[in-house]
Structure formats: C-alpha cells, structure tokens
Amino acid sequence: MTTPALEVRELTVRYGGTLGCADISFDVQPGEVLGIVGESGSGKSTVLGCCGLDLQPTAGVVRLSGRDTAAVVGAQRRRLRNQDIGIVRQAAHEELRLGISAGGNIAERLLATGHRGFQAIRARVDRVYHEVELPAGRMDAAVATFSGGMRQRVQIARALVSEPAVLLLDEPTTGLDVSVQARILDLIRRLQRQTGVAMVIVSHDLAVIRMLADRLLVMRQGRVVEAGVTDRVLSDPRHPYTQLLVSSQLEV
Amino acid sequence: MSALSDLLHRAEPIHISGYLWAYLDAASKREIRRALLKAVCIPGHITPFASREMPVARGWGSGGLQVTLATIVASDTVKVIDQGDDESLNARTMRALIADSTGVETATDARAATLIQTRHRIPEDDLDDRTVLVFQVPISDPLREFEQRPTAARRMHAERDYAVIWLGLYEDHARFSRSRFSHSYPCEVEGGYIISTTPIPRFDVPRLHQAPFLSLFGAGREAAVYAIPPYTDVTPITFTDREFEIESFDTPCAKCGAEDSYLTEEIVNGRRAAVCSDTARCRRRQAEKGPR
Amino acid sequence: MLRIRGLTKSFTDHLRGGTIRPVLRGIDLDVAPGQCVVLTGASGSGKSSLLRCIYGTYAADTGSIHLDTPDGTVDLARVPDRDLIRIRRGQLGMVTQFLSAPPRVSARDLVAEQGITLEHSTGLLTELGLDPALHALAPSTFSGGERQLVNIAIALARPRSVLLLDEITASLDHNRRATVLRVLAERKNSGTALLAIFHELPDEPGFIDEVLRLDGGRVVEAVA
Numbered sequence: 001m002t003t004p005a006l007e008v009r010e011l012t013v014r015y016g017g018t019l020g021c022a023d024i025s026f027d028v029q030p031g032e033v034l035g036i037v038g039e040s041g042s043g044k045s046t047v048l049g050c051c052g053l054d055l056q057p058t059a060g061v062v063r064l065s066g067r068d069t070a071a072v073v074g075a076q077r078r079r080l081r082n083q084d085i086g087i088v089r090q091a092a093h094e095e096l097r098l099g100i101s102a103g104g105n106i107a108e109r110l111l112a113t114g115h116r117g118f119q120a121i122r123a124r125v126d127r128v129y130h131e132v133e134l135p136a137g138r139m140d141a142a143v144a145t146f147s148g149g150m151r152q153r154v155q156i157a158r159a160l161v162s163e164p165a166v167l168l169l170d171e172p173t174t175g176l177d178v179s180v181q182a183r184i185l186d187l188i189r190r191l192q193r194q195t196g197v198a199m200v201i202v203s204h205d206l207a208v209i210r211m212l213a214d215r216l217l218v219m220r221q222g223r224v225v226e227a228g229v230t231d232r233v234l235s236d237p238r239h240p241y242t243q244l245l246v247s248s249q250l251e252v
Numbered sequence: 253m254s255a256l257s258d259l260l261h262r263a264e265p266i267h268i269s270g271y272l273w274a275y276l277d278a279a280s281k282r283e284i285r286r287a288l289l290k291a292v293c294i295p296g297h298i299t300p301f302a303s304r305e306m307p308v309a310r311g312w313g314s315g316g317l318q319v320t321l322a323t324i325v326a327s328d329t330v331k332v333i334d335q336g337d338d339e340s341l342n343a344r345t346m347r348a349l350i351a352d353s354t355g356v357e358t359a360t361d362a363r364a365a366t367l368i369q370t371r372h373r374i375p376e377d378d379l380d381d382r383t384v385l386v387f388q389v390p391i392s393d394p395l396r397e398f399e400q401r402p403t404a405a406r407r408m409h410a411e412r413d414y415a416v417i418w419l420g421l422y423e424d425h426a427r428f429s430r431s432r433f434s435h436s437y438p439c440e441v442e443g444g445y446i447i448s449t450t451p452i453p454r455f456d457v458p459r460l461h462q463a464p465f466l467s468l469f470g471a472g473r474e475a476a477v478y479a480i481p482p483y484t485d486v487t488p489i490t491f492t493d494r495e496f497e498i499e500s501f502d503t504p505c506a507k508c509g510a511e512d513s514y515l516t517e518e519i520v521n522g523r524r525a526a527v528c529s530d531t532a533r534c535r536r537r538q539a540e541k542g543p544r
Numbered sequence: 545m546l547r548i549r550g551l552t553k554s555f556t557d558h559l560r561g562g563t564i565r566p567v568l569r570g571i572d573l574d575v576a577p578g579q580c581v582v583l584t585g586a587s588g589s590g591k592s593s594l595l596r597c598i599y600g601t602y603a604a605d606t607g608s609i610h611l612d613t614p615d616g617t618v619d620l621a622r623v624p625d626r627d628l629i630r631i632r633r634g635q636l637g638m639v640t641q642f643l644s645a646p647p648r649v650s651a652r653d654l655v656a657e658q659g660i661t662l663e664h665s666t667g668l669l670t671e672l673g674l675d676p677a678l679h680a681l682a683p684s685t686f687s688g689g690e691r692q693l694v695n696i697a698i699a700l701a702r703p704r705s706v707l708l709l710d711e712i713t714a715s716l717d718h719n720r721r722a723t724v725l726r727v728l729a730e731r732k733n734s735g736t737a738l739l740a741i742f743h744e745l746p747d748e749p750g751f752i753d754e755v756l757r758l759d760g761g762r763v764v765e766a767v768a
Binding site for chain 3: 029182183185186189190193210211214215227228229231232235236238239240243244247
C-alpha cells in the first residue's frame with residue numbers, strides 16, 4: 001500500500017470544555033474520495049479544519065503524504081497549506097478576496113509559495129482558470145462581480161493551481177441553484193479523476209456524497225458512528241443515527 | 253559609520269535656561285532612542301514606541317520630529333524639507349522648533365547637513381556616512397492595505413508572509429501592465445522584512461540601496477519607528493521578468509537645466525513647467541550658472 | 545468462480561424499535577466461469593438482497609462469499625472496504641434497473657470512465673444498440689430503455705469475471721432485449737459468470753444453465 005495522501009489517527013479536538021471531535025481515524029489514498037456526513041455540530045468541520053491545518057488537534061495525528069503536521073509550524077505550515085492542500089468552502093468569501101481579481105485569487109497561492117516569474121504565474125493561472133470553465137475575458141475582473149457558481153469555480157481553480165495532494169471540500173455546492181450545483185459537482189468529479197487528487201468532501205446532501213465519495217464516514221456528536229463503502233452505508237445503514245439520516249433524506 | 257556611532261553615543265540632554273534642551277524630556281528621549289537602536293539592529297523591523305504629543309498635529313511630521321529631537325546633538329547641522337522644499341510652511345516651522353530648542357546650526361545645502369528631516373524626498377546631492385536621514389512616515393506598514401489587524405500583520409512580518417503584497421503587484425501588472433505605486437514602493441531590506449519606502453517616489457528608491465547614510469523612519473500617529481542602517485541591501489520587490497522602473501522626465505528642469513533630478517510641476521513665468529523638487533540644489537545650480 | 549456458503553442477512557430497523565427483518569436465511573450457491581445462473585422467486589424472496597450482498601451494497605451477517613481474483617480467493621463478506629472497491633473496478637460488476645449517473649456527463653464519457661478509450665466506449669454503446677446521436681448527450685435526458693443500455697455498457701466496459709444482473713432487461717423493448725442478451729451471451733462464452741434476475745426468463749437456447757427458486761431467503765428449488 002502506498003503512503004496515504006492524508007492520514008488521521010485518533011484525532012481529538014476540544015474547544016475548552018466542549019468536544020469538537022473524538023478519536024477520529026481514517027486515511028485517504030491518492031485518487032480516493034472520502035465523504036463525511038453528519039448534522040450541524042457533529043464535528044465534521046472540525047475534522048476538516050484539522051486536515052486543512054486551520055486547527056491544532058488536542059490529541060492525535062494528522063499526516064500529509066506521510067509527514068506529521070504537528071511538527072510543521074509558522075511559515076512552513078503556511079507553505080504546506082498553500083502547496084499541498086486545496087480548500088473549497090461553502091462561503092466563497094471565507095476563502096477568496098472579493099475585491100481582488102479571479103486571476104489574483106488563484107495566483108495568490110503561487111505567490112505564497114515563492115513563485116516570482118510573472119509570465120509563468122500568469123500561464124498557470126490562465127490554464128486552471130479555463131480548466132474550471134470560467135468565462136474567457138473575466139479573469140482580471142474582481143470576484144465581487146462573479147455569481148455564486150462562478151465563485152465556487154474560482155475557489156476550485158485556486159485550490160488546484162498548486163497541484164495539491166489533498167483537496168478538502170466543505171459543503172461546496174450548498175446554497176447554489178440546483179442546475180448550478182449539478183455543473184459544479186460534475187466539474188469536481190471530472191477534475192478529481194483527471195488529477196488523481198485525494199479528496200475529502202463534507203456535505204449534508206447524501207446525493208452529493210453518493211455521486212462523489214468512494215467511502216463514507218457518518219459523524220455524530222464528534223464521533224464516527226458508521227464507516228464504509230458509500231453505497232453500503234447509504235443502502236444498509238446499521239447505526240440508528242445513520243438510519244435516521246438516510247430515512248430523512250427526501251430522495252437519495 | 254559615524255552616524256551610527258553617534259546614535260549610540262549621543263549625550264543626555266542638557267538643560268538650557270530652565271527649559272529642556274531639544275524640547276523632549278529625558279524619559280521620552282530614552283524611550284525613542286531605545287526604539288531606534290532596536291530598529292537599527294533589526295533592519296526594516298517596525299518597532300513600536302511611546303509616541304508623545306508634539307506641538308505639530310499628528311500627520312504633520314510628529315514622528316519625524318520626535319526622532320530628530322531624540323537623536324540630535326549640539327554639533328549637528330539640521331536641514332528640514334517638505335516635498336524637497338526647505339521653505340514650505342511645515343518645513344520652516346519644524347526647523348524653527350528644532351533650532352530654537354537646541355541652538356544647532358541649520359542649512360539648506362544637503363552636503364552641509366548632518367541631520368536631515370524629510371518628507372517625500374531624498375535630497376539629490378550625494379550624502380555621506382556622516383548624515384542621518386529622518387523620514388516623516390504617514391503609514392508605516394506595507395501590509396496595512398491588506399491586513400488591518402495589527403496582531404495578524406505582526407505575525408505576517410515575522411513569518412515573512414508577504415504574498416498579499418506580491419498579490420497587489422500581480423494585480424497591477426495583470427490590469428495595468430505595470431506597478432501602480434507612485435510612492436511608498438515596497439522594498440525588501442537585507443533579504444528579510446518588506447518595508448514601505450514612505451512616502452518617497454520610486455525615483456529615490458534605488459538610492460536607499462547600500463546607502464552610506466543612516467535612514468530612520470518615524471510614524472508619530474502609529475507610534476512606530478523603523479530603520480535602514482548604512483550599507484544595507486534595499487531591493488524594490490518586482491517579478492523576475494518585470495523591471496523595476498523609476499519615473500523619467502522628457503524635459504530638463506526649466507530653472508536649472510538639470511537632467512538627472514526629480515521634477516515637479518510649477519508655474520514659471522505664467523506657464524506650467526517641470527522644475528526640480530529639490531529646491532536647494534536647484535537654486536545652487538542656477539547661481540553656479542550665473543545670471544542669464 | 546463464485547462460491548457462497550451459509551450466507552445470512554437481516555436488517556435491524558432502529559427506527560421501529562429494533563425490529564429484526566431477516567432477508568437471507570442461509571444461502572449456498574456456486575457460479576462457475578462461463579455459467580449463467582438465474583434467480584427466481586416471488587417479490588421479497590431475497591433475490592435482489594442476495595445480489596446486493598455479493599456486491600457489498602448490503603453487509604452480510606454470517607457466511608462466506610468467495611470470489612477468485614488474480615490476487616487470490618477473497619471472501620467478499622469480510623473484505624476490507626478498499627479491496628472491495630478495487631474488486632468492483634476489476635472482477636465484479638453489477639447492473640441494476642437504475643442508473644445513478646452524474647447529471648451532466650455524456651454517455652460515452654461515462655462508459656469511458658471505466659478506463660477504456662472513447663472509441664471503445666462508442667463501439668460498445670453502438671453494439672448494445674444505442675443511437676449514435678445520443679452518445680455525446682447526458683443519460684439524464686434519455687428514456688428508461690436508453691439509460692439502461694448505458695448502465696449495461698458501464699458494466700461491460702471492462703472484462704469481468706462475475707456479472708450480477710438485476711432485472712436489466714425490464715425496460716427494454718423486444719429488439720433491444722435480444723441485442724443485450726446476445727452481447728451477454730458472448731461474454732458468458734468468453735468465461736464471464738452471470739448471476740441474474742430476470743423479469744421474464746430469456747428463451748435463447750443455451751443461455752441459462754441453472755434456475756434457482758428462492759423463497760423466504762432460502763434456495764428452495766433448483767431447475768437445471
């Protein structure tokens with residue numbers, strides 16, 4: 001077995017007296033897609049935050065391509081995040097600078113990892129900008145003038161421009177029109193297959209998870225209550241909470 | 253490096269006729285000098301200090317004035333310029349305050365001055381290692397435009413996290429094919445911190461690189477100082493495939509005929525004309541040429 | 545070779561106070577390479593559940609499901625998740641009546657995603673009788689029968705040693721049904737084992753080797 005792109009072992013996060021997540025373990029190989037589902041407050045964003053190096057675990061280990069991230073601090077940690085991890089969030093403004101151009105938002109991760117040749121940066125940004133099917137001629141327009149779906153595409157381009165080992169998606173299509181959502185999911189699916197990036201997707205939408213994820217974790221109150229191959233968990237849920245989750249979905 | 257050793261050995265204030273020498277009290281001078289010594293030791297590092305109320309409004313040179321009055325010695329010759337001009341109202345009043353409270357010599361010839369307080373310009377004349385240049389700084393932190401939280405900005409400086417400054421440069425080149433900085437061009441000091449060369453024009457930026465003089469930057473409103481010691485690398489940040497360009501002028505100075513100086517617009521004989529912004533040097537050159 | 549011994553499966557419904565609903569009560573079954581075994585029985589007799597247990601969509605309670613793979617014999621009832629995913633991409637295929645496809649991917653791309661060329665994909669869709677005009681369109685716009693052809697093509701894109709077929713011809717008209725059965729027969733002749741549920745038993749001579757009737761989660765009758 002090759003080194004996992006992302007490995008989480010016995011991860012626990014406490015916020016003061018509140019439990020964020022407890023004893024979470026999983027790994028994701030290059031090319032694999034892991035889904036995490038659970039209701040609000042179940043700890044899935046906490047887990048994703050630790051994978052994205054935004055949060056420090058209270059206990060446990062997060063390894064990126066075999067490297068323990070706890071030892072990586074300061075400038076190295078930021079560099080690791082800008083190089084090896086791509087993040088797409090539900091709220092685009094948390095990840096993007098709305099007053100800056102789409103191209104600039106994408107270029108920022110290259111600038112943050114020491115790229116200093118303007119033409120070379122421009123060429124990479126241009127390639128990934130078109131790869132995510134954003135409209136030609138808008139690359140230097142401020143993201144503030146972009147629609148919700150286009151902003152998600154800018155986020156995806158920004159995440160992938162550094163050719164990361166791990167792509168983290170936190171409710172990437174929540175809040176979008178159904179037709180826009182379908183197109184974004186299609187794009188994510190295609191790029192994931194093309195690049196072979198290891199992906200973790202958090203969503204409360206089981207249809208999204210079914211379409212993208214190979215394997216699935218079901219979280220509740222900070223713990224994993226069920227895990228397995230996606231269609232098994234969704235078709236033969238065994239934990240009472242998973243059964244409730246599946247039966248609550250209008251149509252899967 | 254006499255300017256630097258002067259800074260280290262400048263004497264405690266002398267009391268003259270019941271009033272403090274150089275306006276500031278001893279505790280204030282000590283505070284400012286400590287901050288300045290730290291700033292010199294860590295080139296380009298923004299060092300906070302306890303900024304005093306001064307008899308000029310904040311934003312009118314209160315930081316520069318505090319630095320000048322904290323470092324001045326009786327043997328200094330002082331020059332004060334605003335926009336390169338010794339005779340602007342602000343320059344004159346501050347020069348008067350410095351002279352009146354110390355009794356030191358003043359000069360308009362930069363070559364004669366040992367302490368030059370300036371806003372907007374570095375004098376065109378070659379300055380040597382006896383000179384201390386004091387800059388009046390409006391906005392000290394080049395990250396301010398992108399990050400308003402001081403704690404976050406400090407963290408970014410500490411980690412040399414300057415991607416946002418490069419991002420600004422990227423945006424300029426992408427949208428306008430050039431950098432839009434007319435002044436305060438961000439420069440890397442000794443391969444480390446990025447400072448704002450505030451508020452001098454790009455024209456003056458190359459003169460900071462390996463300069464023989466000591467540059468002290470004082471921001472009164474922001475209560476911060478930073479410094480470039482003599483003979484320090486100062487590199488304007490630019491993409492590897494994009495040249496750093498300074499302003500160029502298509503005409504010589506309408507008054508003295510200089511072709512190598514920074515020009516501003518002025519009305520000469522009822523017409524708009526480009527003339528030297530460094531008025532002292534311009535006047536000297538006109539006198540040298542003799543009456544037409 | 546697929547070899548099932550003592551397979552049981554029940555559902556525990558926690559939303560109804562933990563009611564236990566058994567669906568398979570001890571299945572023994574062998575399917576040899578190149579053999580077609582057909583499951584019959586009333587609705588609820590356990591036919592579909594059996595196919596899903598083999599494919600891993602349902603987790604078996606007890607018993608074993610041995611499948612021969614190039615890496616040795618694997619018990620699908622105990623196999624780790626990653627190995628199951630790999631086996632599904634390789635030896636084990638399943639076709640149901642339903643196509644769960646991403647909404648905007650074209651039919652030929654969907655089939656090509658199995659790891660074959662676009663040319664091969666187009667050829668397979670044509671062979672199964674899908675109008676070439678539809679190949680570049682997303683199956684979400686297709687009729688039920690057309691979708692079913694795409695679904696079958698996905699399963700047939702790569703050579704499989706075992707194919708699980710759950711009422712795959714139900715939405716096909718007579719001609720399409722005959723075409724699909726002919727293609728399946730070719731795969732069977734080249735060594736693929738078929739385990740199938742048919743709404744209407746195909747009467748193509750020599751296609752079916754064995755018919756097993758299920759009732760109440762047990763094999764109650766074998767018809768040669």
